Amino acid sequence: MWENRCQVAVSGVGFSTITRSAEVPLAAHALQAVKAAVDDSGLDMADIDGLATYAELPASGHAIVDGISIVSVNCMMAMLKLPNLSWHVQVETVNIGGAVQQAVNALLAGVCTYAVVWRGMHNPRGTYQNLPGTYAQGAAQFTAPYGFGGPGQGMAVAYTRYLERHHQPREKMATLAVTQRQYANKNSHAYFYKTPLTREDYLNSRMVAYPFCLYDCDIPVQGAVAIVLTTAERARHLKPRPAYIAGYGQRLAFEVAGRIGSLSNYMEGGSSSSRLTWERSGFTPKDVDVAQIYDGFSASVLYGLESYGFCQEGEALDFIQDGRIELEGELPLNTFGGSLSTGRIHGLWHIIEGALQASGRAGERQVKDVQVSFVGASAPIVQGTTFIFVKEPY
Amino acid sequence: MTMSDWSKVTRPIPVPNEWTKPFWEAAKQGVLALQHCQSCGHFQHPPYATCVNCMSIDLTFEPVQGKGTIYSYSIMYHAGDQRFAAAIPYASIIVELDEAKGALLAGNLLDAPSTEAKVGRRVEVVFQKLNDDITLPQFRLAQEEA
Numbered sequence: 001m002w003e004n005r006c007q008v009a010v011s012g013v014g015f016s017t018i019t020r021s022a023e024v025p026l027a028a029h030a031l032q033a034v035k036a037a038v039d040d041s042g043l044d045m046a047d048i049d050g051l052a053t054y055a056e057l058p059a060s061g062h063a064i065v066d067g068i069s070i071v072s073v074n075c076m077m078a079m080l081k082l083p084n085l086s087w088h089v090q091v092e093t094v095n096i097g098g099a100v101q102q103a104v105n106a107l108l109a110g111v112c113t114y115a116v117v118w119r120g121m122h123n124p125r126g127t128y129q130n131l132p133g134t135y136a137q138g139a140a141q142f143t144a145p146y147g148f149g150g151p152g153q154g155m156a157v158a159y160t161r162y163l164e165r166h167h168q169p170r171e172k173m174a175t176l177a178v179t180q181r182q183y184a185n186k187n188s189h190a191y192f193y194k195t196p197l198t199r200e201d202y203l204n205s206r207m208v209a210y211p212f213c214l215y216d217c218d219i220p221v222q223g224a225v226a227i228v229l230t231t232a233e234r235a236r237h238l239k240p241r242p243a244y245i246a247g248y249g250q251r252l253a254f255e256v257a258g259r260i261g262s263l264s265n266y267m268e269g270g271s272s273s274s275r276l277t278w279e280r281s282g283f284t285p286k287d288v289d290v291a292q293i294y295d296g297f298s299a300s301v302l303y304g305l306e307s308y309g310f311c312q313e314g315e316a317l318d319f320i321q322d323g324r325i326e327l328e329g330e331l332p333l334n335t336f337g338g339s340l341s342t343g344r345i346h347g348l349w350h351i352i353e354g355a356l357q358a359s360g361r362a363g364e365r366q367v368k369d370v371q372v373s374f375v376g377a378s379a380p381i382v383q384g385t386t387f388i389f390v391k392e393p394y
Numbered sequence: 395m396t397m398s399d400w401s402k403v404t405r406p407i408p409v410p411n412e413w414t415k416p417f418w419e420a421a422k423q424g425v426l427a428l429q430h431c432q433s434c435g436h437f438q439h440p441p442y443a444t445c446v447n448c449m450s451i452d453l454t455f456e457p458v459q460g461k462g463t464i465y466s467y468s469i470m471y472h473a474g475d476q477r478f479a480a481a482i483p484y485a486s487i488i489v490e491l492d493e494a495k496g497a498l499l500a501g502n503l504l505d506a507p508s509t510e511a512k513v514g515r516r517v518e519v520v521f522q523k524l525n526d527d528i529t530l531p532q533f534r535l536a537q538e539e540a
Contacts, residue, residue, distance in 0.1 A: 131475040132406045141408035142440045145530055146486050146500045147470055147478045156468035157488050164513040210469035258440040259498050261466040261488035
């Protein structure tokens with residue numbers, strides 16, 4: 001087991017207003033989320049001395065303007081003017097989970113005391129994913145000429161392979177979309193808070209990139225979420241009950257850029273990342289009381305359930321049936337609604353919900369008697385970051 | 395089900411680089427050539443700096459027959475890029491070649507309705523000229539089956 005388990009905790013969490021399109025610059029959303037997280041902890045902004053983010057705009061073919069389409073560390077520093085700032089980082093791989101893990105490391109190293117991590121996501125005007133212009137450079141030269149645009153179609157061919165290889169019908173995914181929407185209907189921050197979704201809605205929805213229909217794709221939104229991390233000792237003296245980090249892991253899934261459709265990767269990326277998390281925390285999938293698994297596309301949840309070890313390869317579409325992932329079920333899953341229903345904010349919202357469940361702060365969505373709360377914060381077919389939060393240090 | 399109308403589609407044009415130039419030079423001649431490891435015999439695609447199987451840098455482009463099976467596919471219904479709108483719904487496929495397991499090539503399924511795309515269907519390479527410099531390897535259902 002990891003000697004540093006439960007030495008760092010998530011304290012406050014914060015949300016911005018989530019809108020469909022950009023009504024105010026993304027920097028305003030990020031600032032709103034960061035202020036809310038600091039307030040939730042009961043801290044003053046001047047207490048914050050560490051900053052971390054993953055700033056990428058996943059939409060392709062749009063201008064990158066700091067403060068409008070991304071919110072970099074530099075942008076946040078300029079807004080906050082923190083008098084005691086002593087550490088900051090902006091990670092380039094493994095998405096926002098990597099930034100959270102860097103903050104954990106910085107706190108363990110003692111180079112900062114209260115770190116804030118935020119994720120801002122911009123929804124640009126026009127088409128979200130654009131093919132390259134007249135010319136296709138780099139890896140895109142082997143995909144874009146055939147009409148493969150952003151990640152959607154690459155994920156779609158992998159999902160077709162999955163369904164055919166395991167003899168599964170895509171209709172079974174309706175259970176995931178509908179269950180997550182029911183959770184979102186209990187989450188006032190979610191984009192689809194007041195919008196129900198039925199099985200019929202899912203089954204009748206328009207196809208986007210077969211086998212993905214509209215409700216297999218998370219909805220692009222404009223918004224930000226944030227968390228405050230600190231050492232366990234300090235966290236115990238703050239307002240909210242801490243969610244202790246018992247272990248984490250990370251792993252990029254190895255695949256040459258431009259090679260798409262293969263499933264060889266997700267078991268590697270997801271199992272490597274989660275194995276580190278199981279080993280460091282000392283838990284196994286059977287110990288987990290509630291799980292949040294990244295769902296930018298619905299199929300990522302299947303890859304997560306299988307590669308993290310919650311079920312066998314090819315079984316995830318059956319695993320999610322029969323109430324198993326509902327609030328009273330064996331493994332309540334994506335209890336905040338997931339990206340499919342909160343909107344596309346990447347994995348930090350999964351991390352937030354994992355922490356809220358561990359600290360008993362999930363309100364109407366709270367799973368009973370949570371001790372062990374698991375989070376897979378990014379798509380294992382691309383990259384894996386995994387976390388375990390616990391209620392009590394051990 | 396009607397076939398996709400590709401005549402009105404303007405495709406992004408590939409830009410060859412140091413790794414990929416021999417692939418496009420061969421395609422211009424109507425030949426499908428893939429990176430072949432001289433050390434372990436592994437074929438790979440897309441081209442890469444090293445053999446992804448054995449780390450050798452002794453890689454040579456060699457012709458392959460271009461017959462294989464559909465490894466996977468997606469049918470695109472959403473006109474994300476208006477240049478492809480005329481072809482919707484169209485099948486984008488991933489092909490595994492008989493001689494080059496592990497090398498996955500993207501393409502469109504030409505001369506057939508998109509509903510003909512199925513995992514395991516036999517396909518063969520055909521060549522589609524984009525301009526004087528670039529010819530695109532594409533796929534159609536294998537004639538032996540048709």
